[in-house]
Amino acid sequence: MAVLLLFFMLPLSISASGDAFIGVNIGSDISDMPGPTEIVALLKAQSIQHVRLYDADQALLLALANTGIRVTVSVPNDQLLGIGQSNATAANWVTRNVIAHVPATNITAICVGSEVLTTLPNAAPILVSAINFIHSALVAANLDRQIKVSSPHSSSIILDSFPPSQAFFNRTWNPVMVPMFKFLQSTGSCLMLNVYPYYDYQQSNGVIPLDYALFRPLPPNKEAVDSNTLLHYTNVFDAVVDAAYFAMSDLNFTNIPIMVTESGWPSKGDSSEPDATVDNANTYNSNLIRHVLNNTGTPKHPGIAVSTFIYELYNEDLRSGPVSEKNWGLFYANGEPVYTLHLTGAGILFANDTTNQTFCVTKSNADPKMLQAALDWACGPGKVDCSPLLQGQPCYEPDNVVAHSTYAFNAYYQKMDKSPGSCDFKGVATVTTTDPSHGSCIFPGRYDFWSLC
Ligand SMILES: *[C@@H]1O[C@H](CO)[C@@H](O)[C@H](O)[C@H]1NC(C)=O
Ligand SMILES: *[C@@H]1O[C@H](CO)[C@@H](O)[C@H](O)[C@H]1NC(C)=O
Ligand SMILES: *[C@@H]1O[C@H](CO)[C@@H](O)[C@H](O)[C@H]1NC(C)=O
Ligand SMILES: *[C@@H]1O[C@H](CO)[C@@H](O)[C@H](O)[C@H]1NC(C)=O
Ligand SMILES: *[C@@H]1O[C@H](CO)[C@@H](O)[C@H](O)[C@H]1NC(C)=O
Ligand SMILES: *[C@@H]1O[C@H](CO)[C@@H](O)[C@H](O)[C@H]1NC(C)=O
Numbered sequence: 001m002a003v004l005l006l007f008f009m010l011p012l013s014i015s016a017s018g019d020a021f022i023g024v025n026i027g028s029d030i031s032d033m034p035g036p037t038e039i040v041a042l043l044k045a046q047s048i049q050h051v052r053l054y055d056a057d058q059a060l061l062l063a064l065a066n067t068g069i070r071v072t073v074s075v076p077n078d079q080l081l082g083i084g085q086s087n088a089t090a091a092n093w094v095t096r097n098v099i100a101h102v103p104a105t106n107i108t109a110i111c112v113g114s115e116v117l118t119t120l121p122n123a124a125p126i127l128v129s130a131i132n133f134i135h136s137a138l139v140a141a142n143l144d145r146q147i148k149v150s151s152p153h154s155s156s157i158i159l160d161s162f163p164p165s166q167a168f169f170n171r172t173w174n175p176v177m178v179p180m181f182k183f184l185q186s187t188g189s190c191l192m193l194n195v196y197p198y199y200d201y202q203q204s205n206g207v208i209p210l211d212y213a214l215f216r217p218l219p220p221n222k223e224a225v226d227s228n229t230l231l232h233y234t235n236v237f238d239a240v241v242d243a244a245y246f247a248m249s250d251l252n253f254t255n256i257p258i259m260v261t262e263s264g265w266p267s268k269g270d271s272s273e274p275d276a277t278v279d280n281a282n283t284y285n286s287n288l289i290r291h292v293l294n295n296t297g298t299p300k301h302p303g304i305a306v307s308t309f310i311y312e313l314y315n316e317d318l319r320s321g322p323v324s325e326k327n328w329g330l331f332y333a334n335g336e337p338v339y340t341l342h343l344t345g346a347g348i349l350f351a352n353d354t355t356n357q358t359f360c361v362t363k364s365n366a367d368p369k370m371l372q373a374a375l376d377w378a379c380g381p382g383k384v385d386c387s388p389l390l391q392g393q394p395c396y397e398p399d400n401v402v403a404h405s406t407y408a409f410n411a412y413y414q415k416m417d418k419s420p421g422s423c424d425f426k427g428v429a430t431v432t433t434t435d436p437s438h439g440s441c442i443f444p445g446r447y448d449f450w451s452l453c
């Protein structure tokens with residue numbers, strides 16, 4: 001009996017996928033588009049370690065080489081038809097835009113198209129072939145394990161999304177979604193979803209409270225409860241992600257993780273968009289980052305990482321539509337912040353909020369034997385991921401006990417949430433405000449680790 005139970009339960013569980021990360025989308029509809037070097041300088045200054053591009057811009061991919069930054073590239077919608085109709089075109093795309101850049105540029109995922117079902121429905125019939133052709137080209141280059149393939153969808157393809165337990169995908173798209181989920185399942189990839197509580201709030205005609213969209217605390221009587229599951233929802237983001245999990249289970253797919261490829265809030269709008277304000281944008285994005293990096297997961301899948309890319313790095317002044325369309329960015333094109341996120345205590349991401357940013361380093365003149373012992377402890381019983389210190393990895397050089405123990409001490413300190421006593425190591429370590437990162441060896445903030453997809 002117990003054996004049978006296991007047999008049925010195993011395929012149903014989403015494996016714990018490590019810690020969630022926050023990344024940033026880089027759109028380029030900008031009249032004064034910063035050059036690749038400026039973009040990379042901004043990413044480094046802000047400790048942004050994951051980015052998503054809407055294409056595979058050669059110059060930017062080159063500038064991202066040897067930075068340690070993880071890059072998701074995209075097949076733009078206007079190239080999708082060609083790629084979905086010809087495996088040779090797909091293979092060429094992968095050769096030119098991926099193989100030419102790895103491993104110097106750490107490409108970790110490929111988005112095939114963007115919101116194809118809702119913005120380019122005539123390409124829907126070839127979407128899964130495009131995904132398969134791109135994947136086959138990666139397999140041929142032996143890159144399929146390190147580079148995941150998926151396609152970002154608008155959350156508007158989920159219908160009846162509250163209560164989340166009743167959600168399902170618009171059945172029109174089942175002939176696309178079912179083979180796509182089979183692909184994602186068999187390749188260990190994830191469902192990519194764009195989640196915009198701003199629009200859900202705006203379109204709800206007052207049904208959704210602003211606080212619920214902004215992750216602000218709600219009075220208990222305002223909390224949304226799913227009457228089927230009795231799960232409590234304290235914010236729209238979680239409700240939408242759970243609606244996607246439930247919509248997948250409606251199609252009998254229960255072990256595919258979700259990555260949010262876009263989420264954000266505009267900082268400015270026209271007179272019909274009164275909630276597009278700097279305050280709301282700052283509140284939403286700060287709370288979103290905290291929520292994601294806390295690895296809270298969602299009510300349906302607590303603790304399961306939902307890595308998220310913020311939309312977006314720069315304001316895109318050339319975008320058409322309402323004023324808000326041009327104002328989703330964290331930065332102006334000149335690199336000035338639109339606002340400074342309230343992120344103290346959330347790790348070293350977005351270094352602009354540096355007030356309380358601290359690192360743990362080796363004391364000068366510490367005894368090398370004590371350092372070695374402390375290093376061994378940190379990488380062993382201390383459970384620090386010391387793999388970046390191995391030969392060929394970014395923090396191997398300089399290969400000495402002082403540099404290596406500094407990396408390990410800091411990783412332990414961040415892992416312990418900078419708790420008092422976690423930067424001591426029998427007196428050989430000390431706290432500093434200077435970031436010890438060097439070259440492509442980036443010292444982790446507490447939460448910035450790799451996760452599944
Ligand atoms: C494309 O598919 C054809 C037929 O299945 C196969 O013979 C060919 O090798 C494939 N080409 C590439 C570049 O994968
Ligand atoms: C489902 O998708 C089809 C095709 O885009 C669309 O015409 C239809 O309105 C959608 N259904 C709902 C309920 O949104
Ligand atoms: C899901 O599985 C159930 C139980 O095996 C089955 O009745 C149902 O038809 C399946 N649904 C789909 C969409 O395959
Ligand atoms: C962080 O996660 C813990 C449980 O893992 C939870 O109790 C807490 O409310 C979360 N905090 C935020 C800000 O989400
Ligand atoms: C920095 O930390 C100190 C001590 O924990 C705290 O009092 C202060 O409010 C923090 N500063 C900010 C900007 O959060
Ligand atoms: C590339 O990124 C992956 C995922 O974060 C990581 O495991 C790997 O070590 C990185 N490779 C390099 C060369 O930095």
Ligand SMILES: CC(=O)N[C@H]1CO[C@H](CO)[C@@H](O)[C@@H]1O
Pocket residue numbers: 045335336337340352
């Ligand atoms: C508000 C603020 O401190 N902005 C700074 C953020 O970091 C960039 C790059 O280091 C600076 O240019 C900004 O002045």
